[in-house]
Amino acid sequence: MSQLEELLAVWLPRQRWFSGKGIPIRRVRIESRYTLVSAGPGGPDLNVLVVQAGQRGTNSRYQVLLGSRPPRSLPPHLARSAIGVCPVAGGRPRVVYDAAHDPQLTALLLERFTSGEEGGRRGRVRFRTLPGAEVRPCGEGRLLTGEQSNTSLVYGRDYVLKTFRRLWPGRNPDLELNMALSGSPYVARPCGWIEADLSGHTTPTTLALLQTFVPDATDGWLLATENVRRLLEGEDADFGDEAARLGHTTAQVHSSLARALPTDVLSPASTAELADAMVERLAMASAEVPELAEHAPRVMEAYADFAKVDEPLPIQRIHGDYHLGQVIRPDSGWVLLDFEGEPTVPVRERQRLSSPLRDVAGMLRSFDYAAGYLLVGRPHDPELTWAARDWVRRNRDAFCRGYADGGGADPDKHLTVLRAFEFDKAVYEVLYEAHNRPDWLRVPLESIATAAGAPPVPG
Template sequence: MSALTDLLAEWMPHQRWFGGKGREWSSVTEDGFFLDESTPAVSVHRVRVTYTDDVTETYLVPLSWRATADDDLAHAYVGAVGDNHAYDGMRDREATVPWLTHLVAASTVGPMHFHPAGVAYIPEGVPGDVISGEQSNTSLVYGETAIMKLFRRLEPGLNPDVEVHDALRTTDNPHIAPLLGHVEVDDADGATSTVAFLQAFVPNASDGWRLATSSVRDLYAEADLHADEVGGDFAGEAARLGEATASVHRDLAAVLPTATVGPEWYAELATQLTARLDAALGIVPDLAEHADGLRALYADVGRLTDPTTVQRVHGDLHLGQVLRTTTGWIVLDFEGEPARSLAARREPDSPLRDVAGMLRSFDYAARHMLVEQPGDPQLAYRAQEWAERNRTAFCAGYAGASGTDPATSPLLRAFEADKAVYECVYEARNRPHWLMIPLASLARSAAS
């Protein structure tokens, strides 16, 4: 391997967006090109990691290069190659400027193509500031005008985030931030992958997770009050979020394909859910005590026969994917669950998968503080009360806007269980001390 390949192989596993944590590598290769050759120079690299199970993943790594080490960029330092110092190109503010410059110009740079949407102003010459706390991707905010998401793991095909936002442009849905442009890259085989996505930035907005968890802290601080008596009660917002979700689902069904499915779809869904469980058992042994109950639940799904409608959905909806503005909720990040293949994320699915994802998020918001105080029965009771109140409010809001109560569907419990299984795998690999949250959910589901 080259010196740069060695350097990236050492650096990547420590990045939050790297999805191969805990997996054994068999090989790693990279190729790159210069996006900008001024100072600092900016290069873009595709790093291909092959694991011992013969699965290969490709990650996008922009780097900035400086002739001397910069102490102000110590937090972004990747390492030295010869006399040149490499930095994370998304955390070096000067190195973020060329992305929008090329987008405004609709440039082609090597194998990379920039596609402005042509519907709104794109800020040129402005540096981007990285958003902390992201997981599978990296996002930059350019002033108060635009936000760019860099897709770290590349797969051939149009990313659903671009496809969905482009389709929804015609609906003027108030719960969507407009698409401004996207970037693609060609690989050696002629396939094209989505690299980045630019949309309008929503200023003065509050993250749904922070609003919800603030409500939970208010409840925990009031030992003698119930969830509906606390000043920070979130149920009204949960209901409005349910209405917003139903609105987005309605417009998605209007502009993208839908289908009516029956017994064969249910049978295939049950097979997929069971396969995901079997794969998770090899990673999270603690799931074993719930496996029989989950298989029985999935088998019940496989025996359903009533026709149902499938459509394009969000695919990974939770409180961290929504923003509260002065006028309502905005839904973000339509790329789907990162662990699923791009083809699977673009397939029509039940809107109940999104509902289940949000219900699981309410459970996380209610119980995340219990991680540090797992033995406090009073806090556990209050967490359960908050979760139930807001889950009910969300479903009521969704039902009021859509005419269909999601809580009555036999699919919802299976989708919630599947999401909890996914969470178990994620927590086992990234935050083992949080594993108790999805495991406890599965235990409650089995008990009910």
């Protein structure tokens, strides 16, 4: 490995967006390097690296935004972003650092959308602007903090540039779906994107998505958990109208996606195959988390009912990773973000059509989390638990009502399908929490216990 690759092997696992945490990196290889901005030998430059991290025999691609400057010239405000000192592309040693923290470089990055020098040239990085969208330079990009799986830069009150960290060949679904929804009041208008041709691939790969910034918005998770907190403190808190409105908006977005992109129906035989996959996931998770195994027989019954659904199941492109953290609420109403799906899954799989009720299930699980979140770490209090459950029930009902009113398949008429999707999601959460946040394990486990304890729902 080159010196830079050695440095990256140490730096990568410490990044929040690195998805292979806990598994040793055997090898790092810089597959491509593009210089996007260069202020000459004395100034900073911005390189985009496509890096392959080899772990346990598999290679994952990541995008690294690498700043570089002459040694000992890193300004103090960038000291914490330093990666090390080494030659870049065989030149003299330079100090390399995370360019997302450098206001000078992030400002220049946005300006590249307007200069258009490289537009259209193959084999290079291309800055593409959507017809009708005008990109104006507007100063530095401020790094969004928070639990992000990618890295987003906010430019004033104008744009958000989301750089995708885990790269898969092809067009990122976040770009694809936002383009299909362009003009909808329920998404942030896409303005452009950055793409490159990865070696060995003929279709361009999306490196970043530029969208209009939605000002003065609060994210759904914050709004919902704040509401639950007030409720648990004895205040009169209600989220039902918001939940209903969110359901309505979700249905509208699903209809737009169905109009703009392919749709199909799943035959009963294919539905049964989906059920088999759920059974397999349940078996795997139960082997790891014994508390889940206790409830497995009832969950299996729900999957068996799902396998017997004998009507064709409508499928289409969906959000794919839908929860309260993926929606924001400005005054005008809910806006849906992040149509990327699950970033660790190959793009080709994420492009598969699926039942929109999967998204509905995702949001219903999220209401459960918003309520469960505030109980984590508190001693058991039956009254609070009841209040939290009641909050979940009311908001589930409101969301489903809004979804049906907005033109979506009425969740009440598809309870067997919905129940299976919800269990499947909760089983995934059990594994996730067992690996990442053991304190939270009780949130999905308690939901499964409650739902499994209830008599099977007809439908």
